Amino acid sequence: MNLGKTRITTALSCAALAGSGLLVGCQNEGEARPATASSSEARPHGHVEGAEEAAEQQLRLVLAGAGAAGVLDLTTGEITSVKGSDGVTGLRTDGRFAYVSGSEGTRVIDTGSWTVDHGDHTHYYRAAVRDAGSVAGHDAARVHGDPAVTAVTSSQGSTRLFDRQELEGGAAPRGRALTGAGGGPVVPYAGHLLAAGAEAGEGAVEVLDRSGSPVASLEEPCAQARGEAVTRRGVVFGCADGALLVSEESGEFRAEKIPYGTAVDASERAADFRHRAGSTTLVAPAGEEAVWVLDVADRSWTRVETGPVTAANTAGEGAPLLTLGEDGALSAFDITTGKRTAHKELLAEGGAPAVIEVDTTRAYVNDAAARKVYEIDYNDRLRLARTFPLDFAPTHMVETGR
Known part of the structure; x- marks a missing residue:
């Protein structure tokens, strides 16, 4: 693996927390x-x-x-x-x-x-x-x-x-406009801002201060940056050749590439990461027939052949990969073996797109057509634990408090 390091002196923690009350x-x-x-x-x-x-x-x-x-x-x-x-x-x-x-x-x-x-x-x-x-x-x-x-x-x-x-x-x-960050994602991290695809160069990941001024450019590039996630191990950016993990310790920023390990067509790149907040296991669609699972701790990719899916997520740390198929069915897969371990008819086929939100014990799926949200116990063969009726169609959903 290629490693890149950038040394930056910072006294973030107390100042940032003090500024937020x-x-x-x-x-x-x-x-x-x-x-x-x-x-x-x-x-x-x-x-x-x-x-x-x-x-x-x-x-x-x-x-x-x-x-x-x-x-x-x-x-x-x-x-x-x-x-x-x-x-x-x-x-x-x-x-x-x-x-x-x-x-x-x-x-x-x-x-x-x-x-x-x-x-x-x-x-x-x-x-x-x-x-x-x-x-x-x-x-x-x-x-x-x-x-x-x-x-x-x-x-x-x-x-x-x-x-x-x-x-x-x-x-x-x-708010205030941030200049000099290019057109890629911007992620606050370790008292700075990480900007992928910044103006400094094609594929560069820049470290900016809070005013937006460049501080350093990480040595390891991320070509065609698409998708990003924050984990306990650092910030992950999706790149044309894999993922870039950016971490910081004692003011030192380090960039490490996690390559796919095989040739991946542009249409099958991981570009939309989903995960449980704080988890180091990320998932993303791998084209139309599979889902990528990125284990940040192990620096490894796993491709799970799921068939066509409209949503996917996982709680990580031994939990199953959860997917919604185009037929509206919810499935659980063992990430290690790639085998489906549970299957549940949940949404009407051809309904509005849904998402899967996960925490340490439950998953949540929004059903716009039925005006409901379902709580799923993914450790009990996708048992329906609770149903929440609504007076409007929930076409979008996120979970907070994490």
Whole structure:
């Protein structure tokens, strides 16, 4: 494998967390409690004004379609209606905020559910769902964020940066245009911005500071960058010859190519990664008849012959590969053997496209035709655990709180 290293001095962690209002001292955690202590009282570790800290992840699904939208609380089963967008074309999330692309721009929804990872321990929060405003004339084709900033890249390749502190404070998002990043994806990472396909050169991955000024160009290129994902091992970019894994340690950025190991036609490249947040196992369509599985930890690709699929995902770490076939059936595959282990008729054939969202124990599938969302226990032969009826057709879905 080819390796490329770039040394950059940074003092990100505390500054970024302080800027997002999430920097706190560390001590033993208590049980779930409302973060509403008065200024005269000693605030508990993890205190966030206006939010409640919980003992486990507070997962929520954002659903949108045809001028309507809602946030489904997976803990309580309650649905909160929010202002929708006409002509919904996409829905993305940075983990807490949802970005609904419509005919006039992007509407931002604070889902009131998020996770703060301190490395040796984690905090989970829940708060009220609220409308955070809209961004006219800018869709959200790609969205990636960290505790300090969220980068929203449009389908035209322009990127706007949003200050997380302003978003969390309820201010209507304005953002600022990022210049010098080229037309590829932009990912906030380790106090910097990673920009694939930047203006510095064809296939270059640039390290930019938060103002957008170039700091360094990684030695290992990523030709025809398409698709990206953030994992615990670093940021993955899809390239013509495989994947590029960019990681950072002590201010040193390192780029490592994970090649396919065989010739892959352009139509069968991995270009749209899906995975469980935090997982190091990614999936992506491999043409019309198969699905790629990228194990970032093992630096390996596996091609699973699934037949035609409309959606795929996996929780990773020994979990099955989940796919939706063109006939609307949900299937589970053993990634190691490539064999199908379970099959369930779920959606009507020829219905609206659906997605599969996954967490550590459940998967969720949106059914626009039936106006429902299905919760699936993928460890129990795709058992239908819960069904959530809706009063609108959920053509788009993302999960937050992770």
